[in-house]
Amino acid sequence: MKLELVKCHGSGNDFFIIDEMSNQYELTDEKRAELARAFCDRSTDLGADGILYVLHSDQVDARMRVFNADGSEASMCGNGLRCVARYVCEKLSIEEATIETMKANLHVQNQPDIFEDIPTYLVEISPVSFELTDLPLHLEQESLVNGKIPTLSEELEFTALSVPNPHLVAIVEKEQIGSNLQKEISEYVNGTNELFPDGVNVSFVKPLKKGHIYVRTFERGVGFTNACGTAMSASSLVTCLNGINDKETPIEVYNNGGKVRCVVHEQEGKQSIDLIGNASYLYSCTVDVDVENPHTFTVQDSNEFVDEIMQYAKLQKHASEFLNESMNA
Numbered sequence: 113m114k115l116e117l118v119k120c121h122g123s124g125n126d127f128f129i130i131d132e133m134s135n136q137y138e139l140t141d142e143k144r145a146e147l148a149r150a151f152c153d154r155s156t157d158l159g160a161d162g163i164l165y166v167l168h169s170d171q172v173d174a175r176m177r178v179f180n181a182d183g184s185e186a187s188m189c190g191n192g193l194r195c196v197a198r199y200v201c202e203k204l205s206i207e208e209a210t211i212e213t214m215k216a217n218l219h220v221q222n223q224p225d226i227f228e229d230i231p232t233y234l235v236e237i238s239p240v241s242f243e244l245t246d247l248p249l250h251l252e253q254e255s256l257v258n259g260k261i262p263t264l265s266e267e268l269e270f271t272a273l274s275v276p277n278p279h280l281v282a283i284v285e286k287e288q289i290g291s292n293l294q295k296e297i298s299e300y301v302n303g304t305n306e307l308f309p310d311g312v313n314v315s316f317v318k319p320l321k322k323g324h325i326y327v328r329t330f331e332r333g334v335g336f337t338n339a340c341g342t343a344m345s346a347s348s349l350v351t352c353l354n355g356i357n358d359k360e361t362p363i364e365v366y367n368n369g370g371k372v373r374c375v376v377h378e379q380e381g382k383q384s385i386d387l388i389g390n391a392s393y394l395y396s397c398t399v400d401v402d403v404e405n406p407h408t409f410t411v412q413d414s415n416e417f418v419d420e421i422m423q424y425a426k427l428q429k430h431a432s433e434f435l436n437e438s439m440n441a
């Protein structure tokens with residue numbers, strides 16, 4: 113069978129979009145998971161952090177399903193939703209839309225460019241919960257805000273929250289960013305363990321200056337990625353809870369793939385986050401794949417988005433210069 117792919121990224125967190133809204137591919141969930149494992153494999157001609165399936169929605173403009181590189185399905189993906197937002201808005205010639213995701217219908221909107229000539233979208237990150245049963249995290253308490261988990265670390269304080277995919281966030285010093293600690297903790301909580309039976313996305317956050325943070329994330333189902341949109345949103349919220357940043361005020365979030373902007377909202381005790389950043393295309397192609405054995409495929413008619421790639425490199429340079437200066441200040 114032939115599948116049309118668009119390779120896209122949000123802050124270097126890269127995905128394939130497969131449009132099941134306009135094409136009758138008739139994929140089963142088993143096939144979607146197998147395609148994710150096959151196409152995301154970086155030792156092939158493709159390679160990515162996940163696949164974003166765009167489907168018809170009975171309720172709103174479109175539906176997004178996210179499959180991680182290991183074939184597991186995630187309830188949400190912030191960087192991916194920005195790419196799907198662009199794809200759907202351009203396809204329907206609209207400026208804003210509502211996208212159905214596993215746990216919520218979310219508002220998305222085209223925005224002024226975050227950096228010169230960078231297609232930019234705002235996506236709603238919601239619902240937020242601090243209840244441990246929502247992650248799940250098995251501890252004898254209802255929530256964990258700046259609390260210790262001695263099995264993981266004697267020193268670090270963690271906050272656990274779902275947005276609605278599960279996140280474990282620690283505010284750390286510069287030395288801890290570069291250490292092996294995050295890898296060890298992340299591999300433990302994403303292996304067979306009694307704390308997080310479904311695994312968790314693990315973020316280390318380094319405040320840079322007021323309104324500016326750096327976030328590095330080990331993603332469930334993937335490993336370290338350049339950036340994770342839901343993690344940057346969850347981390348921004350955690351810095352507001354700690355008085356490091358302010359709600360209703362933009363927070364510039366630097367990552368290994370660039371930067372985004374987050375605005376934390378709270379209304380009637382309920383939090384949500386606006387995640388604003390690039391929705392960039394890298395190339396489109398056709399993949400001829402044997403669906404019975406998806407690891408056998410050939411990539412055809414590949415077309416690069418050369419101007420977008422060049423423009424994004426400028427944003428990346430700007431972000432990494434700022435990050436280097438701030439880390440060494």
Ligand SMILES: N[C@@H](CCC[C@H](N)C(=O)O)C(=O)O
Nearest residue numbers: 186189190191277340341342
């Ligand atoms: N990179 C994504 C999150 C993708 C899902 C995550 N790995 C999970 O399993 O929860 C983002 O930008 O939010």
